[in-house]
Amino acid sequence: DVKVTQSSRYLVKRTGEKVFLECVQDMDHENMFWYRQDPGLGLRLIYFSYDVKMKEKGDIPEGYSVSREKKERFSLILESASTNQTSMYLCASRSSGSGNTIYFGEGSWLTVV
Amino acid sequence: EDQVTQSPEALRLQEGESSSLNCSYTVSGLRGLFWYRQDPGKGPEFLFTLYSAGEEKEKERLKATLTKKESFLHITAPKPEDSATYLCAAGNAGNMLTFGGGTRLMVKP
Numbered sequence: 001d002v003k004v005t006q007s008s009r010y011l012v013k014r015t016g017e018k019v020f021l022e023c024v025q026d027m028d029h030e031n032m033f034w035y036r037q038d039p040g041l042g043l044r045l046i047y048f049s050y051d052v053k054m055k056e057k058g059d060i061p062e063g064y065s066v067s068r069e070k071k072e073r074f075s076l077i078l079e080s081a082s083t084n085q086t087s088m089y090l091c092a093s094r095s096s097g098s099g100n101t102i103y104f105g106e107g108s109w110l111t112v113v
Numbered sequence: 114e115d116q117v118t119q120s121p122e123a124l125r126l127q128e129g130e131s132s133s134l135n136c137s138y139t140v141s142g143l144r145g146l147f148w149y150r151q152d153p154g155k156g157p158e159f160l161f162t163l164y165s166a167g168e169e170k171e172k173e174r175l176k177a178t179l180t181k182k183e184s185f186l187h188i189t190a191p192k193p194e195d196s197a198t199y200l201c202a203a204g205n206a207g208n209m210l211t212f213g214g215g216t217r218l219m220v221k222p
Binding site: 004006040042043045090098099100101102103104105106107109 | 144145147149154155156157158159162164200202204208209210212213214215
């Protein structure tokens with residue numbers, strides 16, 4: 001079974017704090033993704049990575065950055081957290097190639113106060 | 114622009130009452146139509162991938178079908194444990210996914 005593990009399920013941070021969300025996959029997948037999910041807005045792509053040290057902006061990259069130093073690990077960074085970044089964050093991975101399935105982690109609930 | 118629309122937004126069924134969820138899509142060069150189940154507070158769990166019109170896949174009480182414009186998730190004799198939000202997503206020629214807004218299914222005993 002594919003396993004995508006997000007290290008923190010629930011976090012509460014203060015406005016202005018730097019936040020790291022970590023994600024690890026165990027299937028040797030080349031592609032990794034970070035989404036956020038908000039009621040009424042659905043799933044929105046923040047950043048993705050096709051391979052180690054590569055990153056591409058998604059639909060809503062503002063206020064976020066990412067790091068992919070190792071193939072199995074993809075980190076989402078909020079440089080200075082703001083209340084409008086309170087959300088459910090979902091990491092996902094997929095093997096490269098057209099039409100392959102994306103597998104999701106359990107999600108990280110972030111509240112910024 | 115790629116678009117995926119799911120209907121209805123919410124569906125209430127009695128246990129045993131079969132129904133279908135719809136996913137209409139417009140994408141440039143479909144490279145897969147994906148169905149996921151999402152329980153409250155959890156990440157989406159993969160159910161099915163369909164690649165070409167006419168294809169069908171089944172798992173327990175669920176069956177997914179695909180045409181050139183839409184996909185259906187048929188639920189036969191649902192049970193309360195089938196209650197969840199069902200998401201569909203379409204992959205395009207650039208291998209990017211567009212997600213629908215989801216259908217929240219509630220099955221009452």
